[in-house]
Amino acid sequence: MDPVDEILPVGQLSVLGLQHVLVMYAGAVAVPLIIGGALKLPKDQVALLINADLLCAGIVTLIQSIGFWKFGIRLPVMMGVTFAAVGPMLAMAANPDLGIQGIFGSVMAAGVFGIFAATFISRLLPMFPPVVTGVIISVIGLSLLRVAANWAGGGVGNPNFGAPLYLGVALIVLASIILITKFVKGFFANISVLVGLIIGFLIALALGQVSFAGVADAPWAAAIYPFMFGPPKFDVVAILTMCIVMVVVMIESMGMFLALGELTHRRITQEDLAKGLRVDGLGTLIGGILNTFPHTSFSQNVGLVGVTGVRSRYVTIAGGIIMIALGLLPKLALLVASVPQFVLGGAGIVMFGMVAATGIRILHGVEFHGEKRHNMYIVAIAIGMGLVPELSPKFFDQMPHFLGPLLHSGILLAAVTAVILNLVYNGWEEADESAHAH
Structure with a gap:
């Protein structure tokens, strides 16, 4: 049986699925918080945006x-809501003629x-032979390491960012994962990231660093239905802007699919890519209908496949079911949100570094000598360009x-x-042959 289609015991699937959910949860919640804040929505409506986002992410994860x-x-x-659309959505939020209904209208059209x-x-x-995919996958991992560093420091905007306590707990989580993967075999080795997170959470709880604010006041269940903020508004400029974002998101997703293909040892065909990218569009359309934002395939979770070695898609199916439950059960969602960044x-350092390592492994198989010596320039310049916005965010x-x-x-x-x-150094025909070999 193909490892991707392996059906594991329900208990294992649930635990591994929860591991995936915890990794993408902070990102999934961040965008609704940012947009809700920009729109000056009351707390209950921001909570509604978060619940809608989790529900949609779960549904689209199942489809994917x-x-x-x-x-x-x-x-x-x-799947989860993309950060690529935050800038344009903030601009729409600031336009009184558009507001949240204009955002949802542009999201639906872009879907x-x-x-x-x-x-x-x-x-x-x-156009994506190994020399190109190796670069992209490496940059995906290197770009995500900034996210891991921000998490370890306590989260962007935290007044105590970089406090020794935060860094110490992050280091303990990292050390726990290393020790588990070194000395433990079987199922517990596969959930090394989750065990590390649990250890870190218990330490943070003992040190009084975990907040359960809002959990008691949150309802146990909440209904999510279409157009809860009113009918969508369709604005041509807003739609065109969001369509550009959609192209960006899909090209990033393509790189992520190729990375996942490497990790799962499955050859990704053009039709596979089309099926995966259609879900980015479908997820964005569903997002607009269900009061949330553009959805994409989350790069963060690719690293987990590399760390655990578990390639079964039923793990993310379990994760999708958990996300749907969190979207419909606000009290449970707030409990998960209480895990400190x-x-x-x-x-994050382990998982995102694993993505970068996968890209480096692909580049190891690329020819860099003789007639192919120009491949060195492709790698050097592309990685350099990709890291510019990561290392100097105000550069452009x-x-x-x-x-x-x-x-x-940076990824795009x-x-x-x-x-x-x-194309400049190797030409189209050679790229075409390399892609088919890949």
């Missing part, structure tokens, strides 16, 4: 992992666009605003640079 008709790549993929654009974007596969930091602030989605995404910048340089 199980696969229906022409939708779903049938790999262990967790429809994404469903139909998926086939075209998947045809770019010949610095506890996640140590785990003076550039035209419409270029923001490209210039502020690396992808575009690597593709262009590969």
